[in-house]
Amino acid sequence: MSNGARRGGKTTREAIFAAALALAAERGITATTMDDIAARAGVAKGSLYYNFSSKDQLFDALLELELSELSARLASAREGLRGRAAIRALVEAVLQAMQEEPDLARVLVTEIFRDDRSWVRTVAVAREGFLSAFQVSCEEAAADVGHPLRNAAIVSAGVFGSALLIGLEWLLRGAQTPRGELVEQVAGDLAAVLG
Amino acid sequence: MSNGARRGGKTTREAIFAAALALAAERGITATTMDDIAARAGVAKGSLYYNFSSKDQLFDALLELELSELSARLASAREGLRGRAAIRALVEAVLQAMQEEPDLARVLVTEIFRDDRSWVRTVAVAREGFLSAFQVSCEEAAADVGHPLRNAAIVSAGVFGSALLIGLEWLLRGAQTPRGELVEQVAGDLAAVLG
């Protein structure tokens, strides 16, 4: 087949990515072998090395693709909004992403704190992008209520951390409450509790 | 040597645990080999298998030990306190643990979301213990301000998540602000921002 071969509607590259992401979510990247990926993708191992120069490079490319899509989603969620409304939209976008791509969420959480891998830079850049989006909105929200932040970077990390664990707990419980409602409820509850 | 042999003040078992934890923090458990652990601990590989039946069992024992110590610390931090004061004490205890044992923090974060390992139950039990400590205090705090929680489990997960990412960001920036001050500041800032 010519470049961009298709298998059941997917290019070979896409099939490889899908298999690699699913397996990495199940057992972690290190424990995922090239044989596993080839088998799940329905291609031969040789095709993996035709499309990617190594296992590390495969996962670096996969993470870069997924992270750039995620960044775009967060950016568009915040578009046209500011302050508290923007924060709520960002949190809701995080929840939506976790719900729609739980495999990606799991891989990111387990890889985002590692610093010895070849894709550290890819992940670090994305992490900072997420946090800075939250930080801008947090500073706006604080200014809006006349309460300037002393430690904006740490506060926005806190908001991001809430969003992550709230998402995990929510998914664990079957994601019953609708996203918008959940964000509204929990934001109010957290403010009351932290006072 | 008789049972409980010592190497530089540590029993062999302790030396093995210390080496295993440090290596797992650097590269993850899967990527840490028994040869690495033996070399860093200054013992022969045979001694690893004399003290533990397998690599999985070694890490299960390590995590169980560390998690039970962590649980005890959180429980004693909350002792005699309720509501907001208890929440602040819990968050501060989390920050202290992350500061004093960054290796453990990193390993826990990366392993806590995996569900295919032999130590899942060990980690899951600890996770639920942490969250329920937060949940009790959150419900008290909410009741104290006449704002009953609609989703206590999710809200307490949110508080725990804040504590985790706040701790990471704080450590990343050199842990300059003293813990107590940081918790007080950030709790107020978060409440203002989330409104």
Place this chain on the structure above:
DNA sequence: GTCTATAGGCTGATAGAC
């Protein structure tokens, strides 16, 4: 572009001396 076959290195685990 995709396949099969195979090389070469590393890893978990065991056996047996001391």
Place this chain on the structure above:
DNA sequence: GTCTATCAGCCTATAGAC
């Protein structure tokens, strides 16, 4: 209890046919 020596299996990566 701790050591050294060694094995059997698995994993990344390459070579070459089609």
